[in-house]
Amino acid sequence: MKKVELLTVTKNRRINKEYVIIHAASNEKLPEIFPGQFVEIKVENGPNTFLRRPISIHEVDESKNEIILLIQEIGEGSRLLAKLREGDTIDLIYPLGNAFSIPSKGSKALLVGGGVGVAPMLILGRVLKENGVEPHFLLGARSKEILMELDNYEKIAEVGVTTEDGSLGIKGFVTDHPLMNEKLGEMEIVYTCGPDPMMRAVAKKAKEKDIKCEVSLENLMACGIGACLCCVVDTKDGHKCTCTEGPVFDTKELKEW
């Protein structure tokens, strides 16, 4: 069940010049949250942040009833969110959207995140592992300076890294990494979230090897709950809402993917 609720910021930690990680605690027990789901945050401010901002759920801490968000400063809304302090309240609608599918026990999965698209991969990796699936992370960034902290991912599984400038891991794009090449055939499924060209390149490679690929789309949204029909993506069954029927789609469903 979706709800609109005021949560309290318990931590807002800057991890690099573009990213912050915000912990927000609910007074109540969190509803069940699935990997791939997102929240809509109200940015309390002036006229330029009128609509809510959709942000993926990065992780949850059930013991503290906390939702954890990874936010990249990109415009006015995200810059204001990055300034939130401990004790501030934030107004969230959550949990929204569908979820990544979980393959059968014993299979291997590749989780490819680029830029801030690494956000949903953390909760997904943990849940996969809890379900007996073997996750492999592949995270890409422009440069080491804005790569996500790897510790939390490394606690779950091995992490492959690519940077465009070669400052860490393999130089190039995620699709240049062995995990997307020699190792790809071992995977039952590939999940990806990040910039559109990256997701398309990942999806193309997965398709060539006939591996199931799920993408998490970041379409512009107004309501986040299926009421406005602004966020549609073209699928083989016509327009679908990325906020309710997505954000996760099997690329087989999508037109021109």
Added chain:
Amino acid sequence: MVNLGIDLNGLSLKNPVMTASGTFGFGEEYEDFINIDDLGGIVVKGTTLHHREGNPYPRMAETPSGMLNAVGLQNKGVDYFISDIYPRIKHYKTGIFVNVSGSTIEDYIATAEKINELEHIPGIELNISCPNVKEGGMAFGVHCPSAVAVTEAVRKVYKKHLMVKLSPNVTDVTEIAKGVEGVGADSVSLINTLLGMAINVEKRKPALSTITGGLSGPCVKPVAVRMVWQVFNAVKIPIVGMGGIMNAYDAIEFMLAGATAVQIGTANFIDPTVTIKVIDGIKDYMTRHNISDVNELIGGMIIE
């Protein structure tokens, strides 16, 4: 106890707060957040005779204190509404209105005829003001003769409450309001979205796939209040006011300008519980001002 009930030309609603078409789905989308039965009425998504895919993505752009949309009446057609959606929503104890749109007068008639058969739909809102479709839609609503013709034609086949939704994209809104009143509209609702446009300056590209779209939200409110007031001074049928209502004060402002009821649109996206807050806020206002009947607010602006 204050009286919140209003009368829309013979159709009574438990309170003056309704939801605006295209912003509230079929009501179901909001069931997790509010009790739909608490609302005065809901206007469901724009419905056409045949299935429409709507416009390509991107269909939305945020603008200062508002948004542009170019959804383009995506819907599965009136038959799907009747077979699949109506059975799921007909139990709501609120006034359910279907927003009817079309490309030709024949489309409007055929759709209205089908909806006339539905026991639990007390009215339709005739959308002659959608700026997001190439043919039909707003084309009917911005010229008086066509607005009158489509209203007159639907009036002949539609026996229940006929609300006509007016476009703000006209020089004189009162002319069209009077025109549709003259051929049997039971009420008018206004405003639909204002034709607008935004450009992504970095990319030098239009923000919307259709280049132009409909502007809504608090940025349009003063225009909407002005038009409601003008129409209030021109017609006798009740007016349903909308455009940028975010809270009870905004809703009361529309009533003081002459609206019998209000619709809330874009605000539902920011706060899915806003409608209930508006109802509660109107009650508070009435208590504070010693007003026992909400109808006293209608056209209640005091000009010295």
